[in-house]
Amino acid sequence: MSKVRILALQRESHVAPGVPSLSVAARVTELLDYLQDRGQIDYASISESDPAANNGVRWADVIILSKHSSTAALQLTQYGRQLGRRLVYDIDDWIFSFPEYSGGRAKNDKTGLILDILENCHVVTVANRRLQEKIRTHVPVTHYVPNGMWVEKYAASGLPTISKEAIPNRIVFTNADLIKLESSKELLLTALQVFFLKHPEFVLDFYGDPFPEIISLPFLHFTNRMPYEQYMHSLISGSYAFSITPLGAGEDAAASDFNACKNPFKYLNYGAAGIPGIYSASPIYTRCITNMETGILVENSLNDWSRALEHLAFDLNLRQRIRVAAFDDIMSRHHVRTSAAALVQTFG
Numbered sequence: 001m002s003k004v005r006i007l008a009l010q011r012e013s014h015v016a017p018g019v020p021s022l023s024v025a026a027r028v029t030e031l032l033d034y035l036q037d038r039g040q041i042d043y044a045s046i047s048e049s050d051p052a053a054n055n056g057v058r059w060a061d062v063i064i065l066s067k068h069s070s071t072a073a074l075q076l077t078q079y080g081r082q083l084g085r086r087l088v089y090d091i092d093d094w095i096f097s098f099p100e101y102s103g104g105r106a107k108n109d110k111t112g113l114i115l116d117i118l119e120n121c122h123v124v125t126v127a128n129r130r131l132q133e134k135i136r137t138h139v140p141v142t143h144y145v146p147n148g149m150w151v152e153k154y155a156a157s158g159l160p161t162i163s164k165e166a167i168p169n170r171i172v173f174t175n176a177d178l179i180k181l182e183s184s185k186e187l188l189l190t191a192l193q194v195f196f197l198k199h200p201e202f203v204l205d206f207y208g209d210p211f212p213e214i215i216s217l218p219f220l221h222f223t224n225r226m227p228y229e230q231y232m233h234s235l236i237s238g239s240y241a242f243s244i245t246p247l248g249a250g251e252d253a254a255a256s257d258f259n260a261c262k263n264p265f266k267y268l269n270y271g272a273a274g275i276p277g278i279y280s281a282s283p284i285y286t287r288c289i290t291n292m293e294t295g296i297l298v299e300n301s302l303n304d305w306s307r308a309l310e311h312l313a314f315d316l317n318l319r320q321r322i323r324v325a326a327f328d329d330i331m332s333r334h335h336v337r338t339s340a341a342a343l344v345q346t347f348g
Contacts, residue, residue, distance in 0.1 A: 004347050006032055006043035007060035009053070009076065011068050014095075015102060015177040016209050016225065022176060024066045025228035026265055027092050027127065027147070031340045032064075034150050040344070048072045054079060062347050066090045068117060069110040077120035086348045089118055090145065092127035093262050094134065099255035101178050101185075101248070123346040130283070131261040143346055147263050148339030149272045149330050154232045159327045160274040168203050169313070172240045172275060174266055175208040176225060180259065181280075182252045184300035189213055191305035192244075195313075202313065205238065207231060235273035242312045242319060243270045243277040247284070251300055264288050267295065271330040276322035278308045288334075292318075294326045 008028050013019045032043040046056045049072055057063060057080045065073060065088070080087050096111045118124060118139060125145040126132045132142050179185055196202060196219035204220045214220060226234070245266045248255050260283045267289060270277045279285040281297040289295040296312060298304040312319060 003040065003042045005059060005061045006041050006347075007056045007063045008032055008043060008045040009056075009063060009065045009068060009073065010045055010047040011066070011070065011073070012049075013176070014067065014069070019225060020227070021066065022225070022228060023090075023092050027090055027145075028064050028066050030150055030228065031148070031336060031343050033153075034336050034340050035344065048076060057085060058083065060085060062086045062088060064088045064090065065117070065121070067092070067095050069095065069114045071113070074113060074117050074120075077117050081120045086123075087121040088123045088125060088343075088346045089121040090125045090127075091131065091135065091142075092147075094131065094258050096138070097258070099182075099248075099252075099258045101180055101182055101255065122348070125343070125346060127263050128261070128284070134257070134261055143342070145342040145346075146334070146339050147265060147268060148334055148336035149268045150336040151272045151327075151331055153229075154236055154272060155274070155327075159324060160236045168201050169241045170238060171202060171204050171313075172235065172238060172243045172270075173204055173206045173208075173220075174231075174243070174245075174269070175206070175211070177209060178211045179213065180247045180255075181300060182248055182255060184248070184251055185213075187300065187302040188246050188305055189216060191302050191309065192217060192219075194306065195309045199313065202241075204244075205240070207234070232269060232273065235269060235275060240273075240275045243275050244309075245270075245277055245279045245285070246300065246305075247280040247282040249280055249282040249300055260284065267326070268330055268334050271326035271334070274323050274327050276312065276319045276326060278305075278312060288329075290325075293322070294329045295322060 010024055011021050013021050029045055035041045036043055044056055046053050053076055057076055063080050063085055077087055124139045124142045126142045127147055206220050207223050208225050248259050250256055262284050264284045278296045280300050291297040296308050298308045
């Protein structure tokens with residue numbers, strides 16, 4: 001019996017022009033790699049703008065898109081529909097509008113084009129329950145595909161061993177798009193400036209897109225965003241003491257609903273890499289992190305961020321406890337096997 005042939009349609013990032021989408025990698029191709037590794041499917045990946053994309057549509061039994069919003073994607077879905085291919089559209093955040101802090105806000109509204117693409121798709125998958133509830137105004141029926149990590153791909157021997165943390169002590173901060181805070185952004189920046197002024201033995205490694213405030217953070221080592229697999233290996237090899245993950249919560253009323261539809265992939269990435277973290281007490285993190293066990297949750301205040309930085313930086317035992325508990329949590333509750341099994345159900 002022949003295997004199902006899957007085409008993963010690639011696209012450019014919505015917030016970083018010219019850069020491949022991380023959502024496609026984390027939400028689609030990682031799951032397809034896992035399924036193909038187990039002999040369950042054959043799959044290929046091609047950009048929506050590639051002249052050969054039509055060939056991929058003809059080859060495939062199933063075409064998967066991820067937040068595509070281009071005329072090229074619409075034409076490919078229409079062509080796939082004509083050929084009788086099964087079309088799956090994955091959504092991992094609220095794509096119909098962007099908050100004030102986002103670089104994607106400046107782009108033209110593409111809601112109409114997205115809805116046209118959705119009309120051609122047989123299944124719409126969503127990454128979390130809050131998003132599933134909110135999107136019912138546009139798509140009444142969706143299929144839940146939880147986020148997951150293929151932990152063994154990056155940590156084949158179990159929890160990555162950190163026999164000796166890097167010197168100088170390294171903290172990691174990953175952020176696509178601009179800093180996802182509005183009313184408390186200056187408070188976070190102040191907390192970081194004070195901490196690194198007091199403790200010059202620490203440095204901050206940043207992976208992601210440049211943001212205007214970067215010039216005020218001389219202790220920050222900038223690394224542009226990189227392919228997902230390379231990024232995960234960099235996290236593991238970095239011997240990081242801990243991570244920071246700011247995100248607006250209730251204090252940013254206008255953005256709170258958008259943020260609540262986002263996904264805790266940073267927790268999944270850091271947990272799989274064995275990096276303990278400090279996270280804003282925003283719904284996407286309070287839903288999955290147990291405070292002081294699998295991570296530290298903080299209000300977006302100067303005092304909370306400052307205390308958490310000092311606490312985690314100088315409590316090795318706490319870092320190790322969180323490191324172990326977070327890794328175990330990812331293995332047991334956020335493994336790619338669950339995500340892949342849910343995705344397979346959409347293939348028809």
